[in-house]
Amino acid sequence: MKSKILYVLIGLIVVLAAAWFVLRPGSKADADMLVPVKKGEFEILVSASGELEAKNSVRITGPSSLQAIQIWQVKISDLVAEGTAVKKGDYIALLDKTEIGNKLRERETELQKEESRFVQTQLDTTLTLRAARDELTNLAFTVKEKEIVLEQSKYEPPATIRQAEIDMQKAKRSYEQAKENYRIKKNQAAAKMQEVAVLVDQNKSRVQQITDIMKEFTINAPESGMVIYQREWNGRKKTVGSTIQPWDPTVATLPDLSVMLSKTYVNEVDIRKIKKDQIVRIGLDAFPEKKLSGKVISVANVGEQMPNSDSKVFEVNIQVNESDTTLRPAMTTSNNIVANKLKDVLFAPLECLHSQGDSLTYVFKKSGASIVKQQVKIGQTNDNEAVIIEGVKEGDDLYLSVPKNAESKQLVLLPASPAAPAITSRE
Incomplete structure (x- = not known):
């Protein structure tokens, strides 16, 4: 009988010891689930x-005057590796010369046509003016002849003299008209030559312009530094196969680190x-x-x-x-x-907060050996924690997750809060 009582007492002691170990304040089971409400400086982080x-950074650019020769985009056919350390004047990139090469050939062909036209116009005006000068010389001789005839006709009848005077006046008039025509033809010839000369000069300038721009298709470093690829509007980096435009000719950059x-x-x-x-x-x-x-x-x-x-x-x-x-x-x-x-605010981890509907927020707070389901008023939050304006005090221990069987507890409302239905357990 005594041994039976002894076994009962031992069992009771074991049960009480186990209960104390689980329920004692600061036990490891609670320590792993509880966090204290802190007071101090609270940072709102984004x-x-x-x-x-x-x-x-210094921009490494291609030709900026592509628009002047009606080229709207050019592909990058070669580009040094990103991160390459370069010195001023070092090779950086090469642009595709296909389109500008075609334009150069077209403009050279046009220049040859205009030069041929210039030569032809020059020959035509030379012949025209030569013929006009010959006519003018002949008319000058005719005037001399008429003067001689008039001089010799002074012993002739009056009618003959009058006819000689009329012939000389006609000759002089023809000569004066020929002189005026020569002056006009000379001015016409000068205008034609000037016109074709302007076209030749324009085409020469365009050929030279395209040639100069083509030289810029080989891009060198404007300064020393490390090559970093330029990003396009969509965020992708420009590399071989990408295009540059006249309004954005940047190929890469040399950043100031x-x-x-x-x-x-x-x-x-x-x-x-x-x-x-x-x-x-x-x-x-x-x-x-x-x-x-x-x-x-x-x-x-x-x-x-x-x-x-x-x-x-x-x-x-x-x-x-x-x-x-x-x-x-x-x-x-x-x-x-x-x-x-x-400054000086209460805050706790976001994991401690739970919600009922859209307006009620609550926490599970340890109170001695029991658990209180307490409504709280929340202030500002950051990525990890929230300011608690009402409902707890500094040092209160809050559960990081819902304790077992705690959902069935009655919600303790804040003094000014409207009544809310209690959350009951689904068990």
């Missing part, structure tokens, strides 16, 4: 990934939080151990549509404070923009 680029920017895009929901000069914490995907700092230097006023997405985003440029030789354009950055800081 996180966005970005891409490094140089704040200042001493001052870097992180270009990022913030969604339209968060953009109202972003302002110029806000502090930014910057991380590098390529070097996770590096922690950089920066500040917002510009925020776009107009949003843009992301490809394959319905969301609108706004471009935000962040200047990196540090100068680091490991920083390279196109490196991916993680940017945490400090949009605001709140």
Whole structure:
């Protein structure tokens, strides 16, 4: 009988010890699920990934006067590898010369035609003027002849003298008309020669213009630096096979790596939080151990549509404070923009928050050995935590997930909150 009682007492002690181990404050089972409500400075962060680029860079461009010869786009047929270190004057790229070569041949053919026309016009005017000069000389001789006839007719009858006078006047008149005609023909010849000469000069200038532009199809580095490919409007980099246009002749850039920017895009929901000069914490995907700092230097006023997405985003440029030789354009950055800081506020992880409908938010709070389902009023949030305005106090332990059988508990409302139906267990 005594041994039976002893076994019962031992069993009871074991049960009580197990219950105390599970339910005691600070037990590991609770410690893994509970977090305290903290009080202090709360940062409102906006996180966005970005891409490094140089704040200042020298553009490597193709011909800027393609439009003048009616070429609207040119393909890149060769381009040095991105990241190549070059010196001033080094070869960078070669543009496709097919179209400009055709235009050069067309213009050279046109020039040959105009030069032939110039020679022909020159010959025609020479012959025309020679004939006019011969006629003028002959008419001058005719006037002399008529003068001699008139001189010899002074002993003739008056009618004969009168006829000689009329003949001499006609000869002089013809001579004067021939002189005027020669002057007009000479001016006409000069005008024709000037006209064809202008066309020849124009075609020569166009041939020279095309020749000069063709030389620019071989692109060399304007300065020393590292070659970084230029991005097109759709975000893709220009490479072999890409095209350049007269209004955007940039092939690549030579960035100044001493001052870097992180270009990022913030969604339209968060953009109202972003302002110029806000502090930014910057991380590098390529070097996770590096922690950089920066500040917002510009925020776009107009949003843009992301490809394959319905969301609108706004471009935000962040200047990196540090100068680091490991920083390279196109490196991916993680940017945490400090949009605001709140002093002496209560906050807890977002995982502690649960919702009922659209307006009620509550937490599961540990109270001694029991659990309280407490409504709370939420303030601003960041990616990980939320400010709690009412419902808890500093040091309260909150559950990170729904405790077992806690859903059946009655919701404790805030004093000013309207009545809400209790959430009951589905069990």
